[in-house]
Amino acid sequence: MAETLFIPQTQNRAEIYEALLPQVEAIIAQEKDLVANLANFVAVLKEALGFFWIGFYWVKNDELVLAPFQGTLACTRIGWGKGVCGTAWQKAQTILVPNVEEFPGHIACSSLSKSEIVVPIFEADKVVGVLDIDSDRLNDFSETDQKGLESLVKILEKYLPTMQK
Numbered sequence: 001m002a003e004t005l006f007i008p009q010t011q012n013r014a015e016i017y018e019a020l021l022p023q024v025e026a027i028i029a030q031e032k033d034l035v036a037n038l039a040n041f042v043a044v045l046k047e048a049l050g051f052f053w054i055g056f057y058w059v060k061n062d063e064l065v066l067a068p069f070q071g072t073l074a075c076t077r078i079g080w081g082k083g084v085c086g087t088a089w090q091k092a093q094t095i096l097v098p099n100v101e102e103f104p105g106h107i108a109c110s111s112l113s114k115s116e117i118v119v120p121i122f123e124a125d126k127v128v129g130v131l132d133i134d135s136d137r138l139n140d141f142s143e144t145d146q147k148g149l150e151s152l153v154k155i156l157e158k159y160l161p162t163m164q165k
C-alpha cells in the first residue's frame with residue numbers, strides 16, 4: 001500500500017474530496033480490520049483538510065463510544081439523541097451546525113469548536129457509528145463538505161460487512 005497521500009494544492013474542498021475518494025478506497029479495500037481502517041480514514045482527512053478534531057463514535061449497546069480520532073481529548077460516551085452526534089444517530093441523517101452555541105444540547109468537548117458536521121454511518125440500514133468533524137471557525141461546513149464526506153463514508157460502508165470488528 002502507498003503510504004503517501006496525493007493532496008491537490010488548492011483551497012477548493014470539492015477537488016480535495018474528489019482526489020481522496022480513490023485513495024481512501026485503495027486503503028480500505030486492502031485491510032480487513034475495522035479499527036485500522038477507521039484510524040487511517042481520520043488520518044487521511046486530518047492530513048488533507050486539517051480540521052482540529054476529526055473522529056468516529058461507534059454504537060455500542062445504547063451509546064456512542066469514542067473510536068479512532070485525531071485531535072484533542074474528547075468525551076467518551078454520548079447517548080442516543082444527545083448532542084450533535086446523538087442527534088445524527090437518532091435522525092439517521094447528516095447534521096451541519098454552523099454555530100455550535102446555537103445547537104440545543106451541543107456537547108462541548110473543546111472550547112475551540114465553533115462549527116461541526118456529523119455524518120451517520122450505516123450497515124444493513126442501521127446507524128452503526130458517526131463521523132464527527134469540528135472546526136475552530138464559525139460556519140465552516142457547506143453542502144460541499146456534506147457531499148464529500150458522505151461519499152467517503154459510503155466507501156467505508158461498502159466494506160463494513162466484511163470487516164473484522
Ligand code: SME
Pocket residue numbers: 053074075078082083084085086105106107108109110113116132134
Ligand atoms: N460536539 C459533539 C461531541 C463530540 S466532540 O465534538 C468531539 C456533540 O455535540 O455531539
